Amino acid sequence: MEHKPWELQAIWPLEILDLVALWHTYRIPIILTTFTALMILRAYLHLRTPREKLSESPLPSSPSLVAEKSKDTFGTNTVLVKAPRRIVGGTKKRTPSHEDVKPGQQKIQVLVFFSSLTGTTEKTAKAFMVQMTENLTASSTFAEPQLHDLSYIDYDDYFITPPKADPETSYFYLLLLPTYNIDTVLDNFVEHLQETHNDFRIDTAPLSTLLGYSVFGFGDREGWPTEEEGFCSQARDVDKWMAKLTGRKRAFPLGMGNTKTDAAERLEEWKGGVEEVLKHIAETGELGEGVVGSGDADESDAEDADEDDGEVLFDDQKVVERKTKKKSDGLNDLEDIGGSLGKSSSSRIVDPAELEVDFTTYSKKSKLVAAKVTKEMVPKDSPTFNALTKQGYSIVGSHSGVKICRWTKSALRGRGSCYKYSFYGIASHQCMETTPSLSCSNKCVFCWRHGTNPVGTTWRWVVDPPDMIFNGVKAGHYKKIKMMRGVPGVRAERFAEAMRIRHCALSLVGEPVFYPHINEFTAMLHKEHISSFLVCNAQHPDQLAALKPVTQLYVSIDASNRESLRKIDRPLHRDFWERFQRCLEILREKRFEQRTVFRLTLVKGFNIEDEAEGYADLVEKGLPCFVEVKGVTYCGTSSSAGAGLTMQNVPFYEEVCAFVEALNAALGRRGLGYGIAAEHAHSCCILIASNRFNVEGKWHTRIDYEKFFECLESGDNFTPEDYMGPETPEWATWGKGGLIPEMRECLGKGRIRSH
Incomplete structure (x- = not known):
């Protein structure tokens, strides 16, 4: 039965009619506002609800988590212990602390390490430091180089992780090392590098945040006429393990000099090359293009045939391979191109x-x-x-x-x-x-x-x-x-x-x-x-x-x-x-x-x-x-x-x-x-x-x-x-x-x- 408007007015009070008209006019905003308020209330109540403790929840089915029960004075509790992470090979990709620092803003700290038994290498290292300081500190990018005797430093402070410093400071390692036919601190140093690389508890390349490194060795060809017989063998060993620890950051080839003939000349050549690399880093913020070395000469003997298929680059301290675009190269028989x-x-x-x-x-x-x-x-x-x-x-x-x-x-x-x-x-x-x-x-x-x-x-x-x-x-x-x-x-x-x-x-x-x-x-x-x-x-x-x-x-x-x-x-x-x-x-x-x-x-x-x-x-x-x-x-x-x-x-x-x-x-x-x-x-x-x-x-x-x-x-x-x-x-x-x-x-x- 349909009522006329004046009939509704007689049935319903005027106030109710006004509310109905208002609802029809604003019903959509009212509904949306109410829904939003309910959602906010639900989220608030969810956050205030106490969460179940992980120790009280069932153990996840993960081989990396082991449940152990230990008893203390307050009772028996179930505690989760993480199993040791297994290293399956390869180098973990790390993000250097200086990755976002633009060239010119980062401070480059050169650390020179040496070992000396008779004092000859120490004297050479100090003279080397004087020249290096004069050549590098003219630029505001370089901090004054530091000299360290391997006999007096804690290896863990430098050769497990680089020294702790502000994010704008990056490190570059140089090592001047003699080779002796008796046991010296260098034997312990080489052993430390080897153990660090093979230690499953830490990264296989913990020094990968370094800008780079290079090694120079001193030897005596009268005692060891060839490298196979031991000439500069300890320097070669350090160079090999440093390549592994740094994630292949060899910035300049291993230098070697005969202490009785050409050591000074070879060191000068090596120093010039190292300084050129450092200046390149200061200008570009990266090590530059290069074929990275594995650190082990035996591992690179099969590199002849296909090594030029791509260029390997150092790009912001990350190893990147530049690949050619996949376009057709079927120009095998062209008389007219x-x-x-x-x-x-x-x-x-x-x-x-x-x-x-x-x-x-x-x-x-x-x-x-x-x-x-x-x-x-x-x-x-x-x-x-x-x-x-x-x-x-x-x-x-x-x-x-x-x-x-x-x-x-x-x-x-x-x-x-x-x-x-x-x-x-x-x-x-x-x-x-x-x-x-x-x-x-x-x-x-x-x-x-x-x-x-x-x-x-x-x-x-x-x-x-x-x-x-x-x-x-x-x-x-x-x-x-x-x-x-x-x-x-x-x-x-x-x-x-x-x-x-x-x-x-x-x-x-x-x-x-x-x-x-x-x-x-x-x-x-x-x-x-x-x-x-x-x-x-x-x-x-x-x-x-x-x-x-x-x-x-x-x-x-x-x-x-x-x-x-x-x-x-x-x-x-x-x-x-x-x-x-x-x-x-x-x-x-x-x-x-x-x-x-x-x-x-x-x-x-x-x-x-x-x-x-x-x-x-x-x-x-x-x-x-x-x-x-x-x-x-x-x-x-x-x-x-x-x-x-x-x-x-x-x-x-x-x-x-x-x-x-x-x-x-x-x-x-x-x-x-x-x-x-x-x-x-x-x-x-x-x-x-x-x-x-x-x-x-x-x-x-x-x-x-x-x-x-x-x-x-x-x-x-x-x-x-x-x-x-x-x-x-x-x-x-x-x-x-x-x-x-x-x-x-x-x-x-x-x-x-x-x-």
């Missing part, structure tokens, strides 16, 4: 000096084709760039690169240099391997570069100036050398030598003479007395003819006939054989201006069988100063497999020796005056030399580099004999294997592997 490069925005207008040069068909005069716009050979956003950097290359500019090889790392660790040391006296740790052109006109089946570098028959890219390339490759090389400073086995003296480039191998990847300004680039090398070893592929005769003298000029001779060359080098030029023959003629013309070399890479099944006579014909045509014969190294890449190359194509060293003997006999039958001069069995490489370098029955294949620069700077004409070096070492001559003493020691330990 224009399609890929077209996606790049890198382009510019060039002047007439950078016109495109057509190398497709050989002629005395190359044709210049005008081009309005050119692109970069290897843009930063291209798959080619990603593939090469992943392999360990540092790309300089748009078409150049630099990389250190495993022999450089081997030489830094005292394990021998490559065949160039046996043949020509080049120490690998002072050699820079680079190229001004990453592009090549061949796609050789044995190429080490995985087919990822660009290829082409014309230069159609931006041309970077030679001074920019020269400075860039040097900086890239030194950067990679510095990344080795934390690797176990690297010594301070070899590290210091490596920071002075003396040789440059222009053979990294691509074709060096392809670069339009190659002469200007080699001139810059020679100006700084850096020798030049240039390798070309015998496909650019005009550029080869225009090349000014280098220290040693190589031409790759990979086959003795047209068909074999087509199969093994897979050249892009249609007239590749004509180009090849012309390059041999040019090399013959240059044989009295500079040292010339034929480089033969033997690939079983391609260019070994029944080709000795054909190679002898090529040698007769070019008359090089030397012929290097090397067995191919198989890289195991898909590109090699696609070309038909497998491990079955890698010749044994005995097969290479047999080929060389057959080739030498063929040269003898032609009366050309060559002989087998030297070998390097570990590189599977043998050297045949012209009798021009045989003096009184002794081979002189090495180079007098200073004499070469004197001849070059004189402006007069000179011949290769004018800078012929000393006699080839007896251990490097044919029949002796070519293994230097350091390599023999490593070989005896089973550490040498084939190149």
